[in-house]
Amino acid sequence: MSLLNHHPYLEINDVNKQFIVDDQIVPALSAIQLAIQAGEFVSIVGSSGCGKSTLLRIVAGLECDYQGTVTLDGKRIVGPGLDRGIVFQEHRLLPWMTVTENITLGLTESDPERKKQIAQTYIELVGLAGFESAFPNQLSGGMSQRVAIARALVNKPQLLLLDEPFGALDALTKIQLQQEILRIWQSEKTTMMLVTHDIDEAIYLGDRVVVMSKRPGMIKSIIPVNLPRPRNRTSYQFFEIKKAIYREFFHEDEASLEYVI
Amino acid sequence: MSLHLGKGTAPKVRRYPKNNQTFTWQQFILPIVLLIIWQMFFELGLIRSIVLPPPSTVMKTIGELLQNGQLFKHLGFSLIRVLEGFSLAVLFGLTLGIAMGLFRNVYLWLDMLIQVLRPIPPIAWIPLAILWFGIDEMSKIFIIFLGAFFPILINVIEGISQTDHKFVEVAKVLEISRLKFTSKIVLPGALPSIMTGLRVGLGFSWMCVVAAELIAGTEGIGYMIMDARQLAQTDVVLVGMLTIGITGKCFDYMLKALERKLLRWKTTYQGA
Numbered sequence: 175m176s177l178l179n180h181h182p183y184l185e186i187n188d189v190n191k192q193f194i195v196d197d198q199i200v201p202a203l204s205a206i207q208l209a210i211q212a213g214e215f216v217s218i219v220g221s222s223g224c225g226k227s228t229l230l231r232i233v234a235g236l237e238c239d240y241q242g243t244v245t246l247d248g249k250r251i252v253g254p255g256l257d258r259g260i261v262f263q264e265h266r267l268l269p270w271m272t273v274t275e276n277i278t279l280g281l282t283e284s285d286p287e288r289k290k291q292i293a294q295t296y297i298e299l300v301g302l303a304g305f306e307s308a309f310p311n312q313l314s315g316g317m318s319q320r321v322a323i324a325r326a327l328v329n330k331p332q333l334l335l336l337d338e339p340f341g342a343l344d345a346l347t348k349i350q351l352q353q354e355i356l357r358i359w360q361s362e363k364t365t366m367m368l369v370t371h372d373i374d375e376a377i378y379l380g381d382r383v384v385v386m387s388k389r390p391g392m393i394k395s396i397i398p399v400n401l402p403r404p405r406n407r408t409s410y411q412f413f414e415i416k417k418a419i420y421r422e423f424f425h426e427d428e429a430s431l432e433y434v435i
Numbered sequence: 436m437s438l439h440l441g442k443g444t445a446p447k448v449r450r451y452p453k454n455n456q457t458f459t460w461q462q463f464i465l466p467i468v469l470l471i472i473w474q475m476f477f478e479l480g481l482i483r484s485i486v487l488p489p490p491s492t493v494m495k496t497i498g499e500l501l502q503n504g505q506l507f508k509h510l511g512f513s514l515i516r517v518l519e520g521f522s523l524a525v526l527f528g529l530t531l532g533i534a535m536g537l538f539r540n541v542y543l544w545l546d547m548l549i550q551v552l553r554p555i556p557p558i559a560w561i562p563l564a565i566l567w568f569g570i571d572e573m574s575k576i577f578i579i580f581l582g583a584f585f586p587i588l589i590n591v592i593e594g595i596s597q598t599d600h601k602f603v604e605v606a607k608v609l610e611i612s613r614l615k616f617t618s619k620i621v622l623p624g625a626l627p628s629i630m631t632g633l634r635v636g637l638g639f640s641w642m643c644v645v646a647a648e649l650i651a652g653t654e655g656i657g658y659m660i661m662d663a664r665q666l667a668q669t670d671v672v673l674v675g676m677l678t679i680g681i682t683g684k685c686f687d688y689m690l691k692a693l694e695r696k697l698l699r700w701k702t703t704y705q706g707a
């Protein structure tokens with residue numbers, strides 16, 4: 175991560191990925207080329223099924239059967255590691271564990287007192303105080319997603335992979351959690367990769383927005399967001415970037431674009 | 436640092452879901468109606484007492500057998516045999532099942548043998564059991580053990596193999612140890628299936644105890660039934676049958692209570 179190293183923190187180099195479904199080759203990712211600097215916040219948008227989750231899973235080390243190379247800090251990714259945290263698209267909480275137990279599941283801290291303290295900190299961070307001993311089936315979708323975020327955060331990963339983490343949240347909670355993620359990003363210097371279908375969110379959070387095209391998933395363009403933080407979602411510059419992203423999506427003329435927005 | 440989302444408004448969360456497994460009045464209606472019809476058939480002279488003695492006679496016989504201690508004596512013997520055989524089956528079934536579920540190699544080595552042994556009814560083992568263990572307790576317990584062992588084993592393996600791949604990935608990403616993965620993710624996930632195995636196994640134990648008590652000996656509910664058959668005491672046969680039914684139900688109730696306690700995170704479908 176030091177300045178002496180010339181390679182980016184995460185380097186995805188010409189990655190291709192196919193799935194075999196019913197003896198048929200289904201291309202999922204094609205020629206993905208992406209370099210992410212340490213401490214960068216990258217948003218990824220793209221239509222459903224374009225391979226966003228697959229890309230995150232490759233970086234997480236859960237998919238190893240692909241062509242191309244993915245390096246983290248100069249070393250090839252060969253499997254999962256505690257340097258990376260992931261919030262899956264579905265919350266994946268263990269139904270037989272309470273909120274606290276789910277959050278501390280992967281905690282490397284062994285001292286029980288300290289463990290409880292850390293759990294409490296993160297429970298409060300995601301606004302679930304009072305639900306410590308609730309089971310996942312007693313939580314709403316958004317609450318479960320927040321537990322999943324806390325679970326990914328407890329070991330302070332250097333790279334956090336977020337797969338539509340705010341999808342199930344109401345607008346207000348979403349905005350609050352977006353700010354919380356920004357705060358964590360700024361204080362912990364975590365590198366962030368966020369998949370989202372919310373273009374506003376992608377622009378509000380990201381240093382760059384990666385726009386992916388459909389089947390096979392390719393990077394269509396990477397749009398830098400050179401706006402100072404905190405960003406104003408209603409500013410003209412914000413709107414201009416939004417327009418540029420929509421343009422990538424629809425390849426349509428300006429007239430109908432104005433209509434969409 | 437806190438967001439105070441929902442703080443203050445968070446309701447007290449009930450740790451134990453509502454207990455809806457207790458007895459309800461609906462359960463008793465049909466048995467009572469059947470008893471009344473059965474009694475009426477007798478009063479109207481439609482069935483002979485030797486073929487099917489009426490509930491009133493059965494009740495009287497129960498009273499007698501309770502008074503002279505015969506019922507408790509026989510039940511006691513059967514109960515101890517069931518507990519011994521079932522406990523052994525739980526011990527071996529759980530251990531072997533977990534080993535086979537967790538380690539692919541153990542599974543591959545043992546699976547064929549188990550698949551061939553499993554369909555053999557425990558009763559078919561009786562001749563061998565006598566040759567190996569004599570006609571005393573050991574052979575009876577062996578038969579009960581066989582009856583309970585396979586359902587437990589199969590359900591433990593099945594439960595472990597059902598471990599959700601999504602949770603396996605969570606474990607990988609969090610880099611949790613194999614031991615923790617087994618104890619916190621695999622086994623709790625397999626627990627519903629394991630509990631089913633235990634309940635089915637216990638049911639089989641009761642079937643087998645009756646069969647095993649036909650081998651020899653002069654005690655046990657199975658013996659009581661066969662002895663009564665030879666003396667044409669149909670009422671005693673019925674009392675024996677009823678005793679097994681009720682005791683089996685009580686045991687199952689206890690296992691179900693345990694299951695409810697262990698699986699309180701689960702919401703089960705109760706029917707529409």
Ligand SMILES: Nc1ncnc2c1ncn2[C@@H]1O[C@H](COP(=O)(O)OP(=O)(O)OP(=O)(O)O)[C@@H](O)[C@H]1O
Nearest residue numbers: 193194195202221222223224225226227228229263
């Ligand atoms: N395990 C798998 N086996 C076969 N095909 C798969 C598998 N996982 C993903 N795919 C295919 O790969 C493609 C990309 O899937 P992926 O989950 O990455 O999409 P996504 O961009 O995350 O979509 P969404 O926005 O709906 O979550 C899809 O066409 C999907 O059918």
Ligand SMILES: [Mg+2]
Nearest residue numbers: 226227263337
């Ligand atoms: Mg996805």
